[in-house]
Amino acid sequence: MNEHRPRIAVHKFASCDGCQLALLNAGEAFLELTRLADIVHFAEAGWYEPAAAVDIAFVEGSISTPEDVERIRAVRASARHLVTIGACATAGGLQALRNGLTQSADWLAAVYASPEYVRSLPDSQPVAAHVAVDVELWGCPVTTEQVLAATGDLLRDIAPAILAEPVCVQCKQRGLACVLVSRGEPCLGPVTRGGCGALCPAVGRACYGCFGPAGLPNTAALARRFEDLGLRREDIARRFLFITPAAQPFRDASRRYQDPERE
Template identity: 55%
Template sequence: MSASTKPRVAVFKMASCDGCQLQILDAEEALLDLAGAINIVNFAEASSYMEPGPYDVTLVEGSISAPEQIEQVKEIREQSKFLIAIGACATSGGIQALRNTQDAGAFVRTIYPTPEYVKTLATSTPIADHVRVDLELTGCPIDRGQLLGALSALLAGAMPRISTSSVCVECKRRGYVCVLVAKGEPCLGPVTRTGCGALCPAFGRGCYGCFGPSQPPNTDALGRRLVDLGLPSKLVADKFRFITGWAPAFREAADAIADGRKDEEVAAP
């Protein structure tokens, strides 16, 4: 394909650590094929050469956390035929959404010597809260294979298929021994969306939910199980509030566990 007929692709970031963008740059042997198939015309992490829109496919990393990002993401949407939100921040608000239930202004006043210079929103929210998103790739960071698969599908004119099954489905495919059953390790895999290749269980650790909730998950039942394993209910709530804690299913789970705990305290003699 000549440069003129290749899809024009742009990559932007909002509030984020750039880790998802690095997954693209880390694509190694696929990079040359990628460069041959698409025309990356705006990717500040990779090049200072930046073309204006419109773009055929736009990847947006990061959450909306500052007032100017609301306008910026609307402009990006207008310039983009197909917009993909990439990563936990762009799809759920990210770790920085921990502020959403707190007094964000107090953090700013505590951390910055001149807080009046810092313009920030009280909440950190996903891209889809602000503009229409055509596809979400979750994860902290995203899975490179999943991104390349999505781009390959789009190049072939097909809608990418992103599985909503649990991490367990992939964990078992790979033959890993269940860390929850065999070691009593707290694991969010049963309620977390697959995509990472069951990376944490592969190393004997419980999943911490960075790909966000799976299909409507039964967080109540898993929460009860983690408490049965000996985890204090506050810690169980904190597990759901972690990387993708603002995703509605995990947020509600954490709130329900925290509420239940309050009830227990009231009921205690």
């Protein structure tokens, strides 16, 4: 093996594997990447060397068990750049909906056939809660373009540019009719980070926030707009918790509507 070739690893934690598909779905571009760099660990694709030292470690999934905590520390120690990919790794993911709830024995027994084997942390946590993260790529899932662009930048020692503008900007760029204004749909696009190309509004659906909070999101103003649309307080509280419930701005917005005393 040429020792000057960059080395890349892809690690999985608590997740659905969808973000790893962003790499596999790259097709020819992924094959080109394997010509430029050594993929030394990517279990889903057949490479298995989890302890290998690498230039870039991509991490999918949230930290949900004591074993995950040990493993992510080892990944951090082995990587020059650690890049989280997707809502689970950057913000705890869907599984963070359980955060703050008491996991009673009844609750576990209702979900799992053998609850005695379940050993999890009280919360599903983003990777950054445990180790330093160099780049966070948001989305559920991330796009192939995001992952390839970040890979190319890091291999050239350039800091990847991460979009902070909201989905609304991408709607305007594509000339899409606004589903919030024209149809009264409770769209989270004004407070959600762009990057998907306004995928949902493009097919007439409201954004549900899978790319996490945009820069400086005005969740209070959007929540008032949802009230004007007739949404009940509990529906507004849930609306901010769909995919990235552990992301602070969305969690705070939701809490304001769960607890009227905080308004």
